[in-house]
Amino acid sequence: MPERFTHRFRATELAARGGIVAVMARLRTLELPEQIAGDVELALAEAINNVTEHAYREREDGIITVTARLEDKRLVLRISDNGLPMPEGKLPQPKTHDLSGASELPEGGFGWGLIHALTNSVRYDRRAQRNTLSMAFALPGGEDDGALSHTAP
Amino acid sequence: MFLSSTQRGDTCIVAVNAERIDAAVAIKFKEDMRTETANGPDRVILDLSAVKFIDSSGLGAIVASMKQLGEGRKLDLAGLTPLVDKVLRLTRMDTVFTLFPSIDDAMIGLEG
Numbered sequence: 001m002p003e004r005f006t007h008r009f010r011a012t013e014l015a016a017r018g019g020i021v022a023v024m025a026r027l028r029t030l031e032l033p034e035q036i037a038g039d040v041e042l043a044l045a046e047a048i049n050n051v052t053e054h055a056y057r058e059r060e061d062g063i064i065t066v067t068a069r070l071e072d073k074r075l076v077l078r079i080s081d082n083g084l085p086m087p088e089g090k091l092p093q094p095k096t097h098d099l100s101g102a103s104e105l106p107e108g109g110f111g112w113g114l115i116h117a118l119t120n121s122v123r124y125d126r127r128a129q130r131n132t133l134s135m136a137f138a139l140p141g142g143e144d145d146g147a148l149s150h151t152a153p
Numbered sequence: 154m155f156l157s158s159t160q161r162g163d164t165c166i167v168a169v170n171a172e173r174i175d176a177a178v179a180i181k182f183k184e185d186m187r188t189e190t191a192n193g194p195d196r197v198i199l200d201l202s203a204v205k206f207i208d209s210s211g212l213g214a215i216v217a218s219m220k221q222l223g224e225g226r227k228l229d230l231a232g233l234t235p236l237v238d239k240v241l242r243l244t245r246m247d248t249v250f251t252l253f254p255s256i257d258d259a260m261i262g263l264e265g
Contacts, residue, residue: 013175013176016176017173017176038236038239039239041206041236042236042240045175045208046209049210052176097244099246099249105216106216107214107216107217108213109209110209110212110244113244114244117243118243
């Protein structure tokens with residue numbers, strides 16, 4: 001039986017940290033394999049930081065909802081908010097950085113590269129003024145490739 | 154204290170006394186790094202052995218800390234735990250910083 005739970009928290013940096021820690025604690029009680037827990041926490045943090053910094057940049061009362069569904073072979077996390085849509089309404093792609101000049105080194109813009117690298121698949125939907133980012137992670141030993149296309153949102 | 158620094162020879166060692174460097178502490182990290190490294194030796198080693206989690210905001214704060222040291226000064230990283238090491242490699246920042254397994258390795262120049 002898949003396990004499913006939802007956490008809601010305010011889109012401030014401190015509340016977001018509490019939300020991330022709470023989701024990870026719950027996933028560990030559901031026996032999320034420790035070898036992928038770090039990847040999951042990092043991708044979740046990047047997705048949530050993106051919501052607090054961009055989708056809710058014009059407001060301080062935003063709420064972030066994280067839904068987790070842990071199946072036999074994969075974990076699906078959905079992060080949703082009712083803030084501003086992604087640029088051009090599309091999933092952002094990783095940025096490439098020039099790391100050659102010390103004084104010009106980037107201090108940000110790593111988030112989408114990390115999300116794409118850490119997930120098996122990622123999808124963005126905008127419906128009824130809500131953003132939903134879905135991230136799938138294949139569990140160690142599972143044969144599922146983590147594709148998101150066969151699941152209902 | 155979030156950060157603490159000691160001087161060994163002509164090197165300043167700054168230890169992070171926290172498990173997370175994330176969006177909630179990124180600005181504080183950068184400001185505290187400025188305080189801990191002001192008017193100190195040219196070489197600074199950041200001891201990350203207590204840090205279990207870092208996100209891109211935290212990484213950005215480390216990059217900003219290196220840039221604010223200025224010309225002729227250097228920031229090396231030591232004691233990376235597995236996730237911190239992974240973030241540096243995925244962002245290719247492992248090519249920007251010199252990484253050492255521990256402070257002792259950093260003091261004798263044994264990269265790893």
